[in-house]
Amino acid sequence: MNNRLARYVGEGRVEIVEEPLPSLPSGGLIVRTEACGLCSGELMSWYMDRKLPHVLGHEVAGIVEQSEDARFPVGSRVFPHHHAPCGQCERCESGRGVHCPTWRSTKLLPGGMADRFAVAKENLSDTHVVDDLRAVDAALIEPLACVCKSVRGGGRGKAAVIGLGVMGLMHMLLLEGATGLDLSPGRRDWASELGLDARSPEEAEDSAYDAIFVCPGSQVAFETGLRLAAPGATITMFAPLGPGEDLRVPQAAYFNDLTIRNAYSAAPHDTLEAIEALRAGKVRAEQVCSEFISLGELPEAYGRMKRGEILKPMVVW
Ligand SMILES: [Zn+2]
Ligand SMILES: [Zn+2]
Structure with a gap:
Protein backbone atom coordinates (compact mmCIF):
# COMPACT_ATOMS: atom_id res chain seq x y z
CA MET A 1 0.00 0.00 0.00
CA ASN A 2 1.22 3.46 -0.88
CA ASN A 3 0.70 6.79 0.83
CA ARG A 4 -1.19 9.39 -1.21
CA LEU A 5 -0.14 12.92 -0.38
CA ALA A 6 -0.61 16.50 -1.60
CA ARG A 7 2.59 18.20 -2.66
CA TYR A 8 3.02 21.88 -3.42
CA VAL A 9 5.07 21.94 -6.62
CA GLY A 10 5.51 25.70 -7.02
CA GLU A 11 3.79 28.52 -8.89
CA GLY A 12 0.57 28.00 -6.97
CA ARG A 13 0.12 24.37 -8.04
CA VAL A 14 -0.56 21.23 -5.99
CA GLU A 15 -0.26 17.61 -7.13
CA ILE A 16 -1.39 14.36 -5.55
CA VAL A 17 1.43 11.82 -5.61
CA GLU A 18 2.06 8.41 -4.07
CA GLU A 19 5.02 7.50 -1.92
CA PRO A 20 5.89 4.60 0.37
CA LEU A 21 4.20 4.69 3.77
CA PRO A 22 6.18 6.40 6.53
CA SER A 23 7.84 4.13 9.07
CA LEU A 24 7.23 4.36 12.80
CA PRO A 25 9.74 6.76 14.38
CA SER A 26 11.39 5.59 17.59
CA GLY A 27 9.18 6.72 20.48
CA GLY A 28 6.65 8.24 18.05
CA LEU A 29 3.39 7.50 16.24
CA ILE A 30 1.90 6.60 12.89
CA VAL A 31 -1.42 8.39 12.39
CA ARG A 32 -4.14 7.60 9.84
CA THR A 33 -5.43 10.99 8.74
CA GLU A 34 -9.11 11.76 9.21
CA ALA A 35 -9.28 15.48 8.42
CA CYS A 36 -6.87 18.19 7.32
CA GLY A 37 -7.63 21.84 6.61
CA LEU A 38 -5.93 23.95 3.97
CA CYS A 39 -4.21 26.86 5.72
CA SER A 40 -4.30 30.35 4.21
CA GLY A 41 -0.53 30.50 4.84
CA GLU A 42 -0.15 27.63 2.38
CA LEU A 43 -1.54 29.89 -0.33
CA MET A 44 1.24 32.49 -0.04
CA SER A 45 3.37 31.60 -3.07
CA TRP A 46 6.37 33.70 -1.99
CA TYR A 47 6.44 31.79 1.30
CA MET A 48 5.72 28.36 -0.14
CA ASP A 49 8.16 28.68 -3.05
CA ARG A 50 10.98 28.87 -0.48
CA LYS A 51 10.00 25.47 0.95
CA LEU A 52 9.85 23.38 -2.23
CA PRO A 53 9.11 20.52 -2.54
CA HIS A 54 6.66 20.74 0.31
CA VAL A 55 3.92 18.37 1.47
CA LEU A 56 0.90 20.41 2.52
CA GLY A 57 -1.05 20.07 5.72
CA HIS A 58 -0.57 21.02 9.34
CA GLU A 59 -4.19 21.49 10.44
CA VAL A 60 -4.70 17.83 11.02
CA ALA A 61 -6.38 15.18 13.13
CA GLY A 62 -6.35 11.41 12.87
CA ILE A 63 -6.36 8.01 14.50
CA VAL A 64 -3.24 6.47 16.03
CA GLU A 65 -2.40 3.33 14.08
CA GLN A 66 1.00 2.53 15.60
CA SER A 67 2.36 3.91 18.85
CA GLU A 68 5.52 3.78 20.89
CA ASP A 69 4.11 6.07 23.59
CA ALA A 70 1.49 4.81 26.06
CA ARG A 71 -0.08 8.29 26.34
CA PHE A 72 -1.30 7.90 22.74
CA PRO A 73 -2.84 4.44 22.45
CA VAL A 74 -3.64 2.79 19.13
CA GLY A 75 -7.18 3.75 18.12
CA SER A 76 -7.24 7.13 19.85
CA ARG A 77 -7.92 10.35 17.96
CA VAL A 78 -5.04 12.81 18.19
CA PHE A 79 -4.09 16.30 17.19
CA PRO A 80 -0.32 16.56 16.69
CA HIS A 81 1.18 20.03 16.31
CA HIS A 82 3.63 20.05 13.40
CA HIS A 83 6.10 22.08 15.49
CA ALA A 84 6.75 21.38 19.15
CA PRO A 85 9.17 23.03 21.56
CA CYS A 86 11.58 21.23 23.88
CA GLY A 87 9.82 22.55 27.00
CA GLN A 88 13.08 23.00 28.88
CA CYS A 89 15.11 25.84 27.40
CA GLU A 90 14.97 29.44 28.57
CA ARG A 91 12.61 30.42 25.73
CA CYS A 92 10.22 27.59 26.53
CA GLU A 93 10.26 28.45 30.22
CA SER A 94 9.49 32.09 29.50
CA GLY A 95 6.45 31.20 27.37
CA ARG A 96 8.16 31.70 24.00
CA GLY A 97 8.01 28.10 22.82
CA VAL A 98 7.50 29.22 19.20
CA HIS A 99 11.07 30.56 19.32
CA CYS A 100 12.62 27.43 20.82
CA PRO A 101 15.22 25.96 18.42
CA THR A 102 13.52 22.56 18.66
CA TRP A 103 10.19 24.07 17.58
CA ARG A 104 11.42 24.99 14.11
CA SER A 105 13.29 21.73 13.55
CA THR A 106 10.24 19.52 14.20
CA LYS A 107 7.64 18.57 11.58
CA LEU A 108 5.17 15.89 10.57
CA LEU A 109 6.44 13.36 8.04
CA PRO A 110 5.61 13.70 5.23
CA GLY A 111 2.90 16.23 6.25
CA GLY A 112 -0.77 16.26 7.21
CA MET A 113 -2.27 16.17 3.69
CA ALA A 114 -1.47 12.47 3.37
CA ASP A 115 -3.27 9.19 4.04
CA ARG A 116 -0.84 8.50 6.86
CA PHE A 117 1.92 10.46 8.55
CA ALA A 118 4.54 9.92 11.23
CA VAL A 119 4.76 11.95 14.42
CA ALA A 120 8.27 12.07 15.87
CA LYS A 121 8.86 11.70 19.59
CA GLU A 122 9.83 15.40 19.77
CA ASN A 123 6.37 16.44 18.51
CA LEU A 124 4.58 14.59 21.29
CA SER A 125 5.11 17.52 23.69
CA ASP A 126 2.34 19.26 21.72
CA THR A 127 0.24 16.25 20.71
CA HIS A 128 -3.12 15.68 22.38
CA VAL A 129 -5.72 12.92 22.61
CA VAL A 130 -9.03 14.45 21.50
CA ASP A 131 -11.43 11.50 21.35
CA ASP A 132 -14.24 13.79 22.49
CA LEU A 133 -13.93 16.14 19.50
CA ARG A 134 -15.13 15.42 15.97
CA ALA A 135 -12.18 14.98 13.59
CA VAL A 136 -13.22 18.03 11.55
CA ASP A 137 -13.20 20.19 14.69
CA ALA A 138 -9.94 18.70 15.97
CA ALA A 139 -8.40 19.71 12.63
CA LEU A 140 -9.06 23.34 13.63
CA ILE A 141 -6.92 23.15 16.76
CA GLU A 142 -3.75 24.52 15.13
CA PRO A 143 -5.26 27.60 13.47
CA LEU A 144 -7.51 28.26 16.46
CA ALA A 145 -4.49 28.11 18.78
CA CYS A 146 -2.90 30.92 16.74
CA VAL A 147 -6.10 32.93 17.21
CA CYS A 148 -6.17 32.19 20.97
CA LYS A 149 -2.67 33.63 21.24
CA SER A 150 -3.69 36.68 19.21
CA VAL A 151 -6.82 37.34 21.27
CA ARG A 152 -5.20 36.73 24.65
CA GLY A 153 -2.63 39.49 24.22
CA ALA A 263 1.03 37.31 16.88
CA TYR A 264 2.90 34.56 15.06
CA SER A 265 1.90 30.90 15.33
CA ALA A 266 1.13 29.10 18.59
CA ALA A 267 2.83 27.14 21.38
CA PRO A 268 1.50 24.31 23.61
CA HIS A 269 -0.36 26.57 26.06
CA ASP A 270 -2.22 28.10 23.09
CA THR A 271 -3.03 24.61 21.83
CA LEU A 272 -4.63 23.74 25.18
CA GLU A 273 -6.71 26.91 25.07
CA ALA A 274 -7.91 26.05 21.54
CA ILE A 275 -8.90 22.53 22.60
CA GLU A 276 -10.93 23.99 25.48
CA ALA A 277 -12.66 26.45 23.13
CA LEU A 278 -13.59 23.61 20.77
CA ARG A 279 -14.83 21.47 23.66
CA ALA A 280 -17.00 24.41 24.73
CA GLY A 281 -18.46 24.53 21.20
CA LYS A 282 -17.24 28.07 20.52
CA VAL A 283 -16.06 27.14 17.01
CA ARG A 284 -17.29 24.39 14.70
CA ALA A 285 -15.79 23.31 11.38
CA GLU A 286 -18.94 24.15 9.42
CA GLN A 287 -18.64 27.79 10.55
CA VAL A 288 -15.22 28.30 8.98
CA CYS A 289 -14.92 25.67 6.23
CA SER A 290 -16.99 26.14 3.11
CA GLU A 291 -16.28 22.69 1.64
CA PHE A 292 -15.40 19.22 2.83
CA ILE A 293 -13.61 17.42 0.01
CA SER A 294 -11.55 14.34 -0.85
CA LEU A 295 -7.76 14.48 -1.21
CA GLY A 296 -8.12 14.11 -4.98
CA GLU A 297 -10.18 17.31 -5.10
CA LEU A 298 -7.54 19.37 -3.30
CA PRO A 299 -5.49 20.62 -6.30
CA GLU A 300 -8.59 22.23 -7.77
CA ALA A 301 -9.82 23.56 -4.41
CA TYR A 302 -6.36 25.02 -3.75
CA GLY A 303 -6.68 27.22 -6.83
CA ARG A 304 -10.20 28.25 -5.89
CA MET A 305 -9.22 29.28 -2.36
CA LYS A 306 -6.19 31.14 -3.69
CA ARG A 307 -8.44 33.10 -6.06
CA GLY A 308 -10.78 33.92 -3.18
CA GLU A 309 -13.67 31.93 -4.68
CA ILE A 310 -14.13 29.76 -1.59
CA LEU A 311 -13.58 30.37 2.10
CA LYS A 312 -11.67 27.24 3.09
CA PRO A 313 -11.66 23.57 2.11
CA MET A 314 -11.09 20.75 4.55
CA VAL A 315 -10.01 17.36 3.24
CA VAL A 316 -11.79 14.45 4.92
CA TRP A 317 -10.89 10.77 4.59
ZN1 LIG B 1 -1.37 27.32 9.16
ZN1 LIG C 1 12.77 24.98 24.17
Whole structure:
Protein backbone atom coordinates (compact mmCIF):
# COMPACT_ATOMS: atom_id res chain seq x y z
CA MET A 1 0.00 0.00 0.00
CA ASN A 2 1.22 3.46 -0.88
CA ASN A 3 0.70 6.79 0.83
CA ARG A 4 -1.19 9.39 -1.21
CA LEU A 5 -0.14 12.92 -0.38
CA ALA A 6 -0.61 16.50 -1.60
CA ARG A 7 2.59 18.20 -2.66
CA TYR A 8 3.02 21.88 -3.42
CA VAL A 9 5.07 21.94 -6.62
CA GLY A 10 5.51 25.70 -7.02
CA GLU A 11 3.79 28.52 -8.89
CA GLY A 12 0.57 28.00 -6.97
CA ARG A 13 0.12 24.37 -8.04
CA VAL A 14 -0.56 21.23 -5.99
CA GLU A 15 -0.26 17.61 -7.13
CA ILE A 16 -1.39 14.36 -5.55
CA VAL A 17 1.43 11.82 -5.61
CA GLU A 18 2.06 8.41 -4.07
CA GLU A 19 5.02 7.50 -1.92
CA PRO A 20 5.89 4.60 0.37
CA LEU A 21 4.20 4.69 3.77
CA PRO A 22 6.18 6.40 6.53
CA SER A 23 7.84 4.13 9.07
CA LEU A 24 7.23 4.36 12.80
CA PRO A 25 9.74 6.76 14.38
CA SER A 26 11.39 5.59 17.59
CA GLY A 27 9.18 6.72 20.48
CA GLY A 28 6.65 8.24 18.05
CA LEU A 29 3.39 7.50 16.24
CA ILE A 30 1.90 6.60 12.89
CA VAL A 31 -1.42 8.39 12.39
CA ARG A 32 -4.14 7.60 9.84
CA THR A 33 -5.43 10.99 8.74
CA GLU A 34 -9.11 11.76 9.21
CA ALA A 35 -9.28 15.48 8.42
CA CYS A 36 -6.87 18.19 7.32
CA GLY A 37 -7.63 21.84 6.61
CA LEU A 38 -5.93 23.95 3.97
CA CYS A 39 -4.21 26.86 5.72
CA SER A 40 -4.30 30.35 4.21
CA GLY A 41 -0.53 30.50 4.84
CA GLU A 42 -0.15 27.63 2.38
CA LEU A 43 -1.54 29.89 -0.33
CA MET A 44 1.24 32.49 -0.04
CA SER A 45 3.37 31.60 -3.07
CA TRP A 46 6.37 33.70 -1.99
CA TYR A 47 6.44 31.79 1.30
CA MET A 48 5.72 28.36 -0.14
CA ASP A 49 8.16 28.68 -3.05
CA ARG A 50 10.98 28.87 -0.48
CA LYS A 51 10.00 25.47 0.95
CA LEU A 52 9.85 23.38 -2.23
CA PRO A 53 9.11 20.52 -2.54
CA HIS A 54 6.66 20.74 0.31
CA VAL A 55 3.92 18.37 1.47
CA LEU A 56 0.90 20.41 2.52
CA GLY A 57 -1.05 20.07 5.72
CA HIS A 58 -0.57 21.02 9.34
CA GLU A 59 -4.19 21.49 10.44
CA VAL A 60 -4.70 17.83 11.02
CA ALA A 61 -6.38 15.18 13.13
CA GLY A 62 -6.35 11.41 12.87
CA ILE A 63 -6.36 8.01 14.50
CA VAL A 64 -3.24 6.47 16.03
CA GLU A 65 -2.40 3.33 14.08
CA GLN A 66 1.00 2.53 15.60
CA SER A 67 2.36 3.91 18.85
CA GLU A 68 5.52 3.78 20.89
CA ASP A 69 4.11 6.07 23.59
CA ALA A 70 1.49 4.81 26.06
CA ARG A 71 -0.08 8.29 26.34
CA PHE A 72 -1.30 7.90 22.74
CA PRO A 73 -2.84 4.44 22.45
CA VAL A 74 -3.64 2.79 19.13
CA GLY A 75 -7.18 3.75 18.12
CA SER A 76 -7.24 7.13 19.85
CA ARG A 77 -7.92 10.35 17.96
CA VAL A 78 -5.04 12.81 18.19
CA PHE A 79 -4.09 16.30 17.19
CA PRO A 80 -0.32 16.56 16.69
CA HIS A 81 1.18 20.03 16.31
CA HIS A 82 3.63 20.05 13.40
CA HIS A 83 6.10 22.08 15.49
CA ALA A 84 6.75 21.38 19.15
CA PRO A 85 9.17 23.03 21.56
CA CYS A 86 11.58 21.23 23.88
CA GLY A 87 9.82 22.55 27.00
CA GLN A 88 13.08 23.00 28.88
CA CYS A 89 15.11 25.84 27.40
CA GLU A 90 14.97 29.44 28.57
CA ARG A 91 12.61 30.42 25.73
CA CYS A 92 10.22 27.59 26.53
CA GLU A 93 10.26 28.45 30.22
CA SER A 94 9.49 32.09 29.50
CA GLY A 95 6.45 31.20 27.37
CA ARG A 96 8.16 31.70 24.00
CA GLY A 97 8.01 28.10 22.82
CA VAL A 98 7.50 29.22 19.20
CA HIS A 99 11.07 30.56 19.32
CA CYS A 100 12.62 27.43 20.82
CA PRO A 101 15.22 25.96 18.42
CA THR A 102 13.52 22.56 18.66
CA TRP A 103 10.19 24.07 17.58
CA ARG A 104 11.42 24.99 14.11
CA SER A 105 13.29 21.73 13.55
CA THR A 106 10.24 19.52 14.20
CA LYS A 107 7.64 18.57 11.58
CA LEU A 108 5.17 15.89 10.57
CA LEU A 109 6.44 13.36 8.04
CA PRO A 110 5.61 13.70 5.23
CA GLY A 111 2.90 16.23 6.25
CA GLY A 112 -0.77 16.26 7.21
CA MET A 113 -2.27 16.17 3.69
CA ALA A 114 -1.47 12.47 3.37
CA ASP A 115 -3.27 9.19 4.04
CA ARG A 116 -0.84 8.50 6.86
CA PHE A 117 1.92 10.46 8.55
CA ALA A 118 4.54 9.92 11.23
CA VAL A 119 4.76 11.95 14.42
CA ALA A 120 8.27 12.07 15.87
CA LYS A 121 8.86 11.70 19.59
CA GLU A 122 9.83 15.40 19.77
CA ASN A 123 6.37 16.44 18.51
CA LEU A 124 4.58 14.59 21.29
CA SER A 125 5.11 17.52 23.69
CA ASP A 126 2.34 19.26 21.72
CA THR A 127 0.24 16.25 20.71
CA HIS A 128 -3.12 15.68 22.38
CA VAL A 129 -5.72 12.92 22.61
CA VAL A 130 -9.03 14.45 21.50
CA ASP A 131 -11.43 11.50 21.35
CA ASP A 132 -14.24 13.79 22.49
CA LEU A 133 -13.93 16.14 19.50
CA ARG A 134 -15.13 15.42 15.97
CA ALA A 135 -12.18 14.98 13.59
CA VAL A 136 -13.22 18.03 11.55
CA ASP A 137 -13.20 20.19 14.69
CA ALA A 138 -9.94 18.70 15.97
CA ALA A 139 -8.40 19.71 12.63
CA LEU A 140 -9.06 23.34 13.63
CA ILE A 141 -6.92 23.15 16.76
CA GLU A 142 -3.75 24.52 15.13
CA PRO A 143 -5.26 27.60 13.47
CA LEU A 144 -7.51 28.26 16.46
CA ALA A 145 -4.49 28.11 18.78
CA CYS A 146 -2.90 30.92 16.74
CA VAL A 147 -6.10 32.93 17.21
CA CYS A 148 -6.17 32.19 20.97
CA LYS A 149 -2.67 33.63 21.24
CA SER A 150 -3.69 36.68 19.21
CA VAL A 151 -6.82 37.34 21.27
CA ARG A 152 -5.20 36.73 24.65
CA GLY A 153 -2.63 39.49 24.22
CA GLY A 154 -4.79 41.73 22.05
CA GLY A 155 -6.10 44.10 24.71
CA ARG A 156 -9.45 44.59 26.39
CA GLY A 157 -12.47 46.70 25.51
CA LYS A 158 -14.32 47.21 22.27
CA ALA A 159 -12.90 44.88 19.63
CA ALA A 160 -12.73 45.10 15.85
CA VAL A 161 -11.53 42.38 13.48
CA ILE A 162 -10.30 43.44 10.06
CA GLY A 163 -10.71 40.76 7.40
CA LEU A 164 -13.39 38.07 7.64
CA GLY A 165 -11.53 35.18 6.08
CA VAL A 166 -11.16 32.03 8.14
CA MET A 167 -8.79 33.52 10.70
CA GLY A 168 -10.89 36.67 11.06
CA LEU A 169 -14.00 34.54 11.59
CA MET A 170 -12.25 32.57 14.31
CA HIS A 171 -11.30 35.82 16.05
CA MET A 172 -14.94 36.90 15.85
CA LEU A 173 -16.19 33.60 17.27
CA LEU A 174 -13.86 33.90 20.27
CA LEU A 175 -14.35 37.62 20.86
CA GLU A 176 -17.95 38.12 21.88
CA GLY A 177 -19.49 41.33 20.57
CA ALA A 178 -16.66 42.27 18.21
CA THR A 179 -17.24 44.19 14.99
CA GLY A 180 -15.93 42.45 11.86
CA LEU A 181 -14.96 44.37 8.74
CA ASP A 182 -14.44 43.13 5.22
CA LEU A 183 -14.54 44.65 1.76
CA SER A 184 -16.16 41.51 0.31
CA PRO A 185 -19.97 41.34 0.48
CA GLY A 186 -19.76 37.53 0.21
CA ARG A 187 -17.56 37.28 3.29
CA ARG A 188 -19.79 39.70 5.19
CA ASP A 189 -22.83 37.58 4.31
CA TRP A 190 -21.10 34.42 5.55
CA ALA A 191 -20.25 36.13 8.86
CA SER A 192 -23.74 37.59 9.22
CA GLU A 193 -25.25 34.14 8.77
CA LEU A 194 -23.17 33.02 11.75
CA GLY A 195 -24.82 35.79 13.77
CA LEU A 196 -21.69 37.98 13.76
CA ASP A 197 -21.64 41.76 13.37
CA ALA A 198 -20.14 42.19 9.89
CA ARG A 199 -19.78 45.57 8.20
CA SER A 200 -17.90 47.18 5.36
CA PRO A 201 -14.84 49.14 6.58
CA GLU A 202 -16.42 52.55 5.94
CA GLU A 203 -19.31 51.63 8.24
CA ALA A 204 -17.00 51.42 11.26
CA GLU A 205 -16.62 54.42 13.50
CA ASP A 206 -13.21 56.13 13.62
CA SER A 207 -11.15 56.14 16.85
CA ALA A 208 -13.72 53.93 18.58
CA TYR A 209 -12.02 50.55 19.15
CA ASP A 210 -9.63 49.41 21.88
CA ALA A 211 -8.55 46.00 20.56
CA ILE A 212 -8.04 45.72 16.82
CA PHE A 213 -7.02 42.53 15.04
CA VAL A 214 -5.62 42.94 11.53
CA CYS A 215 -5.89 39.59 9.76
CA PRO A 216 -4.80 40.39 6.17
CA GLY A 217 -1.06 41.07 5.92
CA SER A 218 -1.25 44.46 4.25
CA GLN A 219 -0.42 48.10 4.89
CA VAL A 220 -3.93 49.08 3.80
CA ALA A 221 -5.52 46.77 6.37
CA PHE A 222 -3.16 48.15 9.04
CA GLU A 223 -4.15 51.70 8.13
CA THR A 224 -7.80 50.75 8.55
CA GLY A 225 -6.79 49.55 12.01
CA LEU A 226 -5.10 52.88 12.74
CA ARG A 227 -8.22 54.75 11.71
CA LEU A 228 -10.41 52.68 14.06
CA ALA A 229 -8.00 52.84 17.02
CA ALA A 230 -9.04 54.77 20.12
CA PRO A 231 -6.20 56.41 22.08
CA GLY A 232 -4.29 53.71 23.95
CA ALA A 233 -5.62 50.92 21.71
CA THR A 234 -3.76 47.73 20.84
CA ILE A 235 -3.41 46.72 17.19
CA THR A 236 -2.45 43.10 16.55
CA MET A 237 -0.85 42.15 13.24
CA PHE A 238 -1.91 38.56 12.68
CA ALA A 239 -0.27 37.92 9.28
CA PRO A 240 3.01 38.98 7.67
CA LEU A 241 3.17 41.53 4.89
CA GLY A 242 4.51 40.42 1.52
CA PRO A 243 8.20 39.65 0.92
CA GLY A 244 10.41 42.72 1.23
CA GLU A 245 7.54 44.85 2.51
CA ASP A 246 7.88 46.74 5.78
CA LEU A 247 5.04 48.08 7.87
CA ARG A 248 4.98 51.89 7.90
CA VAL A 249 3.91 53.27 11.26
CA PRO A 250 2.96 56.96 11.35
CA GLN A 251 4.04 59.26 14.19
CA ALA A 252 0.40 59.57 15.24
CA ALA A 253 0.69 56.05 16.65
CA TYR A 254 3.15 57.41 19.20
CA PHE A 255 1.06 60.37 20.30
CA ASN A 256 -2.02 58.14 20.52
CA ASP A 257 -0.13 55.69 22.74
CA LEU A 258 -0.98 52.81 20.43
CA THR A 259 0.46 49.37 21.08
CA ILE A 260 1.29 47.57 17.84
CA ARG A 261 2.04 43.90 18.34
CA ASN A 262 2.50 40.75 16.29
CA ALA A 263 1.03 37.31 16.88
CA TYR A 264 2.90 34.56 15.06
CA SER A 265 1.90 30.90 15.33
CA ALA A 266 1.13 29.10 18.59
CA ALA A 267 2.83 27.14 21.38
CA PRO A 268 1.50 24.31 23.61
CA HIS A 269 -0.36 26.57 26.06
CA ASP A 270 -2.22 28.10 23.09
CA THR A 271 -3.03 24.61 21.83
CA LEU A 272 -4.63 23.74 25.18
CA GLU A 273 -6.71 26.91 25.07
CA ALA A 274 -7.91 26.05 21.54
CA ILE A 275 -8.90 22.53 22.60
CA GLU A 276 -10.93 23.99 25.48
CA ALA A 277 -12.66 26.45 23.13
CA LEU A 278 -13.59 23.61 20.77
CA ARG A 279 -14.83 21.47 23.66
CA ALA A 280 -17.00 24.41 24.73
CA GLY A 281 -18.46 24.53 21.20
CA LYS A 282 -17.24 28.07 20.52
CA VAL A 283 -16.06 27.14 17.01
CA ARG A 284 -17.29 24.39 14.70
CA ALA A 285 -15.79 23.31 11.38
CA GLU A 286 -18.94 24.15 9.42
CA GLN A 287 -18.64 27.79 10.55
CA VAL A 288 -15.22 28.30 8.98
CA CYS A 289 -14.92 25.67 6.23
CA SER A 290 -16.99 26.14 3.11
CA GLU A 291 -16.28 22.69 1.64
CA PHE A 292 -15.40 19.22 2.83
CA ILE A 293 -13.61 17.42 0.01
CA SER A 294 -11.55 14.34 -0.85
CA LEU A 295 -7.76 14.48 -1.21
CA GLY A 296 -8.12 14.11 -4.98
CA GLU A 297 -10.18 17.31 -5.10
CA LEU A 298 -7.54 19.37 -3.30
CA PRO A 299 -5.49 20.62 -6.30
CA GLU A 300 -8.59 22.23 -7.77
CA ALA A 301 -9.82 23.56 -4.41
CA TYR A 302 -6.36 25.02 -3.75
CA GLY A 303 -6.68 27.22 -6.83
CA ARG A 304 -10.20 28.25 -5.89
CA MET A 305 -9.22 29.28 -2.36
CA LYS A 306 -6.19 31.14 -3.69
CA ARG A 307 -8.44 33.10 -6.06
CA GLY A 308 -10.78 33.92 -3.18
CA GLU A 309 -13.67 31.93 -4.68
CA ILE A 310 -14.13 29.76 -1.59
CA LEU A 311 -13.58 30.37 2.10
CA LYS A 312 -11.67 27.24 3.09
CA PRO A 313 -11.66 23.57 2.11
CA MET A 314 -11.09 20.75 4.55
CA VAL A 315 -10.01 17.36 3.24
CA VAL A 316 -11.79 14.45 4.92
CA TRP A 317 -10.89 10.77 4.59
ZN1 LIG B 1 -1.37 27.32 9.16
ZN1 LIG C 1 12.77 24.98 24.17
